[in-house]
Amino acid sequence: MARHIPQGAIGWLLPVALVAVWEAASRLGEIPANVLPAPSGVVAAAVRLARTGELAQNIGVSTLRALSGFVVGGGIGLALGLANGLSSLSERVTDTTLQMIRNVPHLAMIPLVILWFGIDEEAKLFLVALGVFFPIYINTLHGIRGVDPQLVEMGRVYGMSPARLFWRVILPGALPSIFVGLRYALGIMWLTLIVAETISASSGIGYMAMQAREFLLVDVVVLSIVIYALLGKLADSVARLLERLSLQWHPAFQTR
């Protein structure tokens, strides 16, 4: 029977079954609605909030925050990772400092960030940027260090200019490791945003959840959590797609 199920569907069997069990248990009164509403209740809440436009607005605000923080932090991490991987001078100047900062959990900065930025957008952007910076930086640096020196030597012997050597040999060689950093950073991106929005925000999904908690709207709280899960999964899927497209040469991504 398993033969007739498409490959992609297998991963969804377990979540679908869990939701079905959850729905059944709620209907039978095994799970009180004020502890955990039925999935249909959560869907109803989603429909209600979608009608007022609140849902789309909050998702939009959160996504924008996440992505802008990611672009800023990831961009700086990539640039510094490349610079420190290619230039030992740059590494000697900055790496010790970066390693010290890395050992401070970025969420420990929240009180300071609130003092600096209040609860404005900058606070969220700063925290997300700080959170995604390190995984991208470290994996970029690691990737460049790991490029096969024999290939670099080959490039030099075959007359490649430094720019050509970078684009043809060093960057493609570092790319698998950069993607590891990217996927890890996406996870941290959502985590940071959830924490930041829960603590201090006047819009966004985290704010929606905290407001619902005050009015005991458990269905909206659960809905917020489900949305975070879906957004996280979506970001990871996009990263995997990019990875597959740009790493076709890698034996791990070849379908044969």
Place this chain on the structure above:
Amino acid sequence: MSTLALQRAADALDLSARADAPGPPPGLPVTVRGLRKAFGETEVLAGLDLHIPAGQFVAVVGKSGCGKSTLLRLMVGLDTPSAGEVRVGSERAAARASRLMFQEPRLLPWARVVANVEVGLDPAIPAAQRREQALQALREVGLDDRAGEWPSVLSGGQKQRVALARALVSRPRFLALDEPLGALDALTRIEMQGLVERIWTAQRFTAVLVTHDVGEAVALADRILVIDAGRVALDLPVDVPRPRRRGDPGLAALEGRIIGHLFNDQGLGI
């Protein structure tokens, strides 16, 4: 399959020989004068002198650490000598007209086979022409039907043939080979030796082959150099006419003589 591929490679060579009617540029003479190379306290080459006439195929043999690979790296300008000089043609160790083939294929895993061959060409050449020349070079090594593959799906011998195509695509006038067949299995090795000899016969570049395999050296080269303690210890012509047959008594005698020389130095007295 690979016999067929090599047959096609041989056909392609005939074609290319006819296509370039006046013949590709002949090889460049290589002159080495008083060449010294020291790494810290250790002197690897101790004042080596050598002249290789244009188009000659020279094999360099010697025990591990005798300085033969260092000599090759200096010849293609990959290292700078501590003293003395290498001239390829009229220039100091030239970059463009020389090519080096490594012991490992060193193909870019993220570039298709044909793009790997194009690495050997000047990027200033228009893309369409580069592609055409790369495909021609792949035809010469019998791998034009694998042009669109990733290197990871090729066998060791095929990878090394792609590396050979990459080294030859720019029509070098001096080819340095650093034990390029050392990692191949015995049969693939014999096939590759035949291929290298046929291409050299067609293109007449100057070739220097560093190898551990004395049998390979006598089968391919016009002249054998034995390097010992950073100097030329023995310089022998190989007077057996081509095409040479494996197991030819002349080759066997020469092989015996060289191996004898190599081991006499150690006092094993074979």
